[in-house]
Structure formats: structure tokens, C-alpha cells
Amino acid sequence: MFFLLSFCLCGLLLQGEAQDKASLWRGNDRSGRCQYTFTVPSPVESSCPQTGGPEMDGLKARLSLLEVLVSQLSGGDSRLPGVQQGAGARVQSDLQEALNRAVGEKNLLQSEKERLERELKGLQLRMEEMRRETERLRNKPCPQQTPVVPPSPTLQDRVPKRPSSGSNPMSHFMTRPNSQGDSSSLRDSAWQHGSPGFQELKAAVTEVPAPEGNDDNTGCGELLSVAEPVTHRKADNIAGKYGIWMQDPEAVSPYGPNMLWRIDTIGSEIRQMFGYEDLEQLSKGFPSKVLLLPELLESTGATLYKGSLYYQRRNSRTLIRYDLASESIAARRELPHAGFRGQFPYSWGGYTDIDLSVDEKGLWAVYSTNKAKGAIVISQLNPESLEVKKSWETNIRKNSVANSFIICGKLYTLASYASHETIINYMYDTETSQGKAVAIPFRNKYGYNSMIDYSLAQRKLFAWDNFHIVSYDIRLGRQQAN
Numbered sequence: 001m002f003f004l005l006s007f008c009l010c011g012l013l014l015q016g017e018a019q020d021k022a023s024l025w026r027g028n029d030r031s032g033r034c035q036y037t038f039t040v041p042s043p044v045e046s047s048c049p050q051t052g053g054p055e056m057d058g059l060k061a062r063l064s065l066l067e068v069l070v071s072q073l074s075g076g077d078s079r080l081p082g083v084q085q086g087a088g089a090r091v092q093s094d095l096q097e098a099l100n101r102a103v104g105e106k107n108l109l110q111s112e113k114e115r116l117e118r119e120l121k122g123l124q125l126r127m128e129e130m131r132r133e134t135e136r137l138r139n140k141p142c143p144q145q146t147p148v149v150p151p152s153p154t155l156q157d158r159v160p161k162r163p164s165s166g167s168n169p170m171s172h173f174m175t176r177p178n179s180q181g182d183s184s185s186l187r188d189s190a191w192q193h194g195s196p197g198f199q200e201l202k203a204a205v206t207e208v209p210a211p212e213g214n215d216d217n218t219g220c221g222e223l224l225s226v227a228e229p230v231t232h233r234k235a236d237n238i239a240g241k242y243g244i245w246m247q248d249p250e251a252v253s254p255y256g257p258n259m260l261w262r263i264d265t266i267g268s269e270i271r272q273m274f275g276y277e278d279l280e281q282l283s284k285g286f287p288s289k290v291l292l293l294p295e296l297l298e299s300t301g302a303t304l305y306k307g308s309l310y311y312q313r314r315n316s317r318t319l320i321r322y323d324l325a326s327e328s329i330a331a332r333r334e335l336p337h338a339g340f341r342g343q344f345p346y347s348w349g350g351y352t353d354i355d356l357s358v359d360e361k362g363l364w365a366v367y368s369t370n371k372a373k374g375a376i377v378i379s380q381l382n383p384e385s386l387e388v389k390k391s392w393e394t395n396i397r398k399n400s401v402a403n404s405f406i407i408c409g410k411l412y413t414l415a416s417y418a419s420h421e422t423i424i425n426y427m428y429d430t431e432t433s434q435g436k437a438v439a440i441p442f443r444n445k446y447g448y449n450s451m452i453d454y455s456l457a458q459r460k461l462f463a464w465d466n467f468h469i470v471s472y473d474i475r476l477g478r479q480q481a482n
Helices: 002-016 053-074 081-138 153-158 279-284
Strands: 023-028 034-039 222-226 230-234 243-247 260-264 272-276 289-292 303-305 308-312 318-323 328-334 355-359 362-367 375-381 388-397 403-407 410-414 421-429 434-443 449-455 460-465 468-477
Touching: 222 410, 222 421, 222 434, 230 279, 243 303, 243 449, 243 460, 260 279, 272 279, 303 355, 308 355, 355 403, 355 449, 362 403, 375 410, 388 421, 388 434, 403 449, 410 434
Parallel strands: none
Antiparallel strands: 023 034, 222 468, 230 468, 243 260, 260 272, 272 289, 303 308, 308 318, 318 328, 355 362, 362 375, 375 388, 403 410, 410 421, 421 434, 449 460, 460 468
């Protein structure tokens, strides 16, 4: 058909314009058939009104459609910015906005978590303060308390009576609690609720002087008097309200004999032990050594002896010997049947169930057991293995006294941790296995004594009184006979 149409057109043109030049092309069409095409210039038209014809327009339309499909497949049709490009930009913007919102919420949650943790720590400290204050209020003296056992003439002569009631304030120290749960007896566990048996003493007391020539400040003897406290330093923050300070009486290299150590005992992670070259550096607050204990420490009952720190591991009855030179644990052992974590503390609380100390006769532990029904038990320990060598059971309840210390194998107890003017009210001699009431004046200068111990190195009492590190000079000698 194309051949005939072209041929006829060619014939007409050749007839009208024989002199014009004509062109002939031959080629295959889309179906593969041979096609001849003639081209003849127009003698009258300089240009045609339209070019291409319907076939060319169809081809252009198909090409345009093909370009659109290719653009869609490639994901970026420049001809359709409102569909593909706009949608992609909106999706990316939404994702970025969601990411920014998630990051912001995460930061807010982290800040809220940190704030809640700080508030929790503050509440825990406040709860501890309130618990101790409750214990102090519960231990206040009751008016006209009837003694469990009538006082013996000997005790009545040695301890002054209260002006208001005439009862003997020391009688409950010399009597074990009965097994029937009498309201006047002393209960045997801090876990049991009820009125505790501690009564704060406010009796007038006088010092019993030693006879001339019997005073012995370099050897052993009974405690005769305690001087006014000397303040060496005040703690810088709340962590130092309670604490321990110590000096090794038989220091071992690399630390010298003047080295002093301090541990702050407020907080749940008690590990740091600060060392000072001497008392002057301690007063200035410039430690020369800081040790990190491998096991958490419990309360204020630690002590130093022969190059080792002896302390109770947190929340257990396990004793630990920590070697300062090697900075490692040299021995550990459970103290048999000892109460812990607030079962048999001193009256001020603080989880002071096990109190370790050193004197002229070695290493000691003061504690209690269920078998002893809360009465103070004294055990002498092997300083190498921590084994119990010998034990003594006293007639005084542990939670009825504020604190205790041992000098020359004799245990002394403090009546009150909060009264500014109080007394050392009881002494137990491990050599004779006998106890007795005493009345040695003692001053809590700052009103909250959480640690008191005998320093064999300086032959003084070391104490920690409401943020303050203090010491007391003492006088030993023979007690005057009645």
C-alpha cells in the first residue's frame, strides 16, 4: 500500500515538474516487510503547515509515556514533582521529626531517672535519721521505773540515786531478761517491737581517784577518768556524720607508726579508706593514700592491728582481715552465731552489731547472739586466722548501752551517745570474768557519738562525734577500795 501510494505521488509530481529532482528510499517496516519511499520537493510551498503527521504524533506520545514509566521506576520523575518528589520529602521529614521526638523523650526520661535516684538517696538518709531519732526517743528515761531486782548494798553505795524516784538506775544492767516476757525485762532482739530496756542515766557522779603511787599510765589498770574531748577535724559533707578513725599500734611497712586512717560510714558503698601521714595532715584534710576495699564495710566497728584492717563485711557476720601492704584480703571467717544487720546493735543503731577493737592483750570482738539473748559477748580473736580463742558472756544487754571499748582486757560501756554529759557505766574484766557498775563522767561534746575506741598507739580514746573527729586523754590506775 505504501509502495503504490508513493509511486502514484511520484508519478504525479514527475508529470508536473519533470525537471525537479526526486529521491527514493528503500527499507523494512516494523513488520519486517520491504518498503519504498519517494521524496519530491514541493515547487510552490516553502514550508509545510505541519510536520510528522499522525504517525509521528503517536510515536511522540509513546515516547513520552515511556519516559514517564522510566522515571517512575527510577523513583524520581522530574515531570511529576507533586507526586513522587513531594511524597519522598514528606516521608523523610516525618521520619526525622519522629527521631527528634524520640531522642527528646529519652533525654527527659534520663533526667527524670537521675532526679528520682537523688530523691531516693535523700529519703534513705532521712529514714535512717528518723530511725535513730525514734530509737533515741524510745530510750528516754521513764519516770518512776521499778527495778527488776532490788539493788545490792554495794551497788547502792557506788551509784548515786535519782532525786525524783529513789530507784537504782544501774540495777537493770546487772539483771538478765526473764524468759516470760515481763514488761520490766529487756527484750532480746532489735526485730521485736516494744519498749526497749535502755534507760539514759542522768545521775550525779564523782570520779574515784587512784591512791598516790598507784597511777600507771604506761601499763594496765582500771580506767579512772576521761578528760575533756579534743577536736581534730570536722567532716566536709554528710558522708562524714558517722565514721571511724584509727592508728595501728604496730604499723607495718610501707606505712609509718604515725600514719592515721579514716573511713566515712554514711552511704551504701563504704569502700574508701583515707590515709594521713600524721595528725597534722589529718587535721588539714590532706590524705596521702586512698585504699579501695574489695568488700563493702559495715558500720563503725573496724580497727587496725599489725598492718591489717579488721572489719565486718556488709550485711553479714563475716569478719575480714585486709592487708594494707598488699591491698588484698588476707583472711575471712564468720563470727559464730553473731547477730548482724541491726539484730543486736548499740542503742544509737547504725548496724553496730559487731565491734572490733585492739588493746594490750590483742584483738577483740564485742557482739551478741540469740543464745545470749542480746547480752554482750566478748571474744578474743586470733589476729591471723580470725578464729575465736575464748569468749565471755556478760550480764549487760548490748542495745542498752551507746557504745563500748576495751582497755587492758576490760570492757567499758557508755551510757548515752546523745547526752552531752553522760557516764561510763559498766566494766567487765575478762581476767576475773566479773562485771560491775561504774560511774566515770564522759562528755559527748557534739551530741551524737557513733564511734568510740581505745587507741593503743596513743593510749587515748578515739571517737567520732556528729561529724567531728575527737580524742580523749585517759587516766588508768588501781581502783580505790570501799
